[in-house]
Ligand SMILES: Nc1nc2c(ncn2[C@@H]2O[C@H](COP(=O)(O)OP(=O)(O)OP(=O)(O)O)[C@@H](O)[C@H]2O)c(=O)[nH]1
């Protein structure tokens with residue numbers, strides 16, 4: 001394997017002694033075709049963890065990081081979104097062009113522009129580098145993925161390529177680290193030259209000698225250069241991929257394949273997560289007991305144990321599921337399967353006015369709507385992107401899992417088959433709602449056709465385990481941080497609202513307490529304990545009804561009654577407005593059960609809910625109410641951060657408000673219909 | 684006839700066009716064609732196609748017909764909707780010629 005290849009006339013006589021000291025900030029820009037491995041190289045050079053994946057268009061915004069050269073000089077590295085051309089036809093092309101030419105405000109002109117070439121697909125990649133070279137900027141070509149080109153039997157003559165391009169060519173593998181040291185040396189040389197001394201490359205052969213179509217001339221040039229630099233005769237590359245694709249992109253088999261893969265991922269989540277979830281649960285239960293025993297009984301004890309530890313624990317328990325989901329998705333993403341999924345789903349989605357490219361954001365929305373909304377930047381068309389943004393939060397995100405889990409436990413506590421069907425039903429309802437709403441928008445406020453699909457399908461690759469683990473770790477930290485901030489604050493606020501103002505115990509409780517005293521003096525401790533428990537429950541119910549939360553609940557009651565909710569659930573709906581998970585902890589708190597009971601003994605919590613009755617003696621969590629609650633949480637917005645991101649991504653509050661409005665109306669009506677219908681059936 | 688599979692170890696560049704012009708949609712799986720015209724009225728869309736290699740003078744191999752279809756151009760695989768493929772005219776190369 002040839003090492004660093006340097007064109008004959010450049011760099012050859014530069015020695016370290018005559019190098020100029022660097023004063024200004026040095027910038028190195030990474031450009032290249034989508035999926036050429038720019039971000040992988042960026043991560044390798046800077047030690048950062050920007051998102052990578054075997055799908056064109058993962059990086060959507062320029063990312064900056066820094067790297068120290070051998071002599072300690074700091075260099076700023078800028079990773080740019082992938083581009084096929086830099087002619088300046090689209091916004092992204094102009095942004096990248098400005099960075100390369102040093103016309104971006106606040107960013108110095110790059111000391112070197114590193115063009116990342118995919119060695120397994122040299123011809124198409126050469127198109128872009130010829131455009132960069134013609135901008136007359138100091139260029140370094142990185143021939144990435146040589147581990148793969150070697151495996152495929154492609155021999156590329158790097159010296160020859162260097163003389164054709166007139167710039168240094170460094171073969172590397174960003175994934176394995178091979179060649180990175182040489183790249184650093186080349187960067188070192190380039191950066192230590194005075195700006196005026198920096199060699200500007202010249203193509204050995206002109207790309208477009210008097211041709212009419214600028215594209216054609218450039219491609220002809222790329223073809224010739226490829227021909228000249230490939231030592232091996234052209235071997236068929238990617239035939240294995242083609243064979244796999246025959247199945248995975250088949251109109252029928254492809255869709256089955258897609259569902260099989262998704263069901264597999266869900267199955268993994270549900271089967272693997274239960275053990276770590278029990279451990280987290282036990283851990284928090286232990287923490288509550290431990291901390292509780294050190295703080296004297298009273299408001300402070302209750303605040304820490306119920307409000308803080310209980311509130312966070314109720315949400316952190318879902319961390320294992322989230323980790324497994326992200327780990328699987330990341331591995332899947334790295335294989336290159338996702339663009340095939342886009343390909344098969346495009347057929348289904350375009351009928352309702354959603355572009356096939358909406359599929360990827362929608363897939364990540366199953367973890368959380370926010371990264372999903374950001375990923376919509378990969379959709380070029382404005383209308384298509386807006387429809388995707390508006391409908392995407394209907395998909396089941398991980399914050400809905402606690403609600404689903406609670407309802408499932410209430411309905412089918414010990415029937416796992418029915419429980420998993422209900423879960424699948426809830427997920428499917430979200431997906432159907434997206435399709436229906438997108439179709440309605442297409443017919444009403446957002447008419448027009450979706451942009452037709454043009455998408456590169458990269459070759460399949462072996463996924464990187466390291467990447468998957470790192471992504472999982474990062475996502476887990478985000479989740480934990482949310483639990484430690486927003487959810488913690490809401491839990492504390494809720495605790496305050498449900499505790500104050502404090503009232504005197506009602507007459508019947510006072511009476512019960514007297515009875516308890518009598519029983520105890522008579523030595524009937526068992527009866528006394530039972531009565532004590534009843535008295536406690538009654539007292540906290542009374543206290544809650546007269547607390548601020550109780551008063552607010554009474555106000556809400558008439559609105560939520562048609563859905564089969566009582567005021568306690570109504571309070572939950574309101575408090576979970578900012579974050580859905582809160583409904584579960586709210587219901588536990590407002591039921592006077594106390595978070596600790598729910599945590600230490602989940603069955604007790606669910607059992608109590610199951611037995612809870614309305615004033616008229618009917619079961620509160622009847623089948624109809626449970627279904628209604630589930631439908632409501634599948635469809636309702638109930639997430640403040642999502643709203644903020646919608647505003648940012650659409651540029652106005654108008655769409656964020658519209659989204660909140662239509663989702664709430666949808667959730668309310670669907671839940672109303674569900675309640676009425678299921679009530680009729682079960683009556 | 685022993686080399687029935689034209690796609691193995693043959694550079695698309697060696698194929699000779701026949702002079703028969705078709706819309707890209709009319710090609711069948713496995714066929715190779717030389718692009719002679721790209722008639723996409725939406726300028727941005729047209730630029731995107733060209734930047735991907737779907738431009739006059741390039742040879743494409745249809746890997747899988749359908750909507751969307753998969754084709755190979757410049758060594759990469761592209762999924763392309765029927766609506767866009769309609770706009771692209773190719774000069775089809777005969778299979779027999781491909782195998783020489
Ligand atoms: N085997 C191998 N895989 C690589 C190498 N470099 C990158 N990859 C993989 O190629 C895929 C694309 O890498 P990215 O770094 O996300 O590519 P990118 O150029 O940033 O892509 P966009 O941001 O979409 O433009 C990922 O699956 C990487 O793991 C390499 O040298 N060898």
Ligand SMILES: [Mg+2]
Pocket residue numbers: 038039040051052058059080081082
């Ligand atoms: Mg990237």
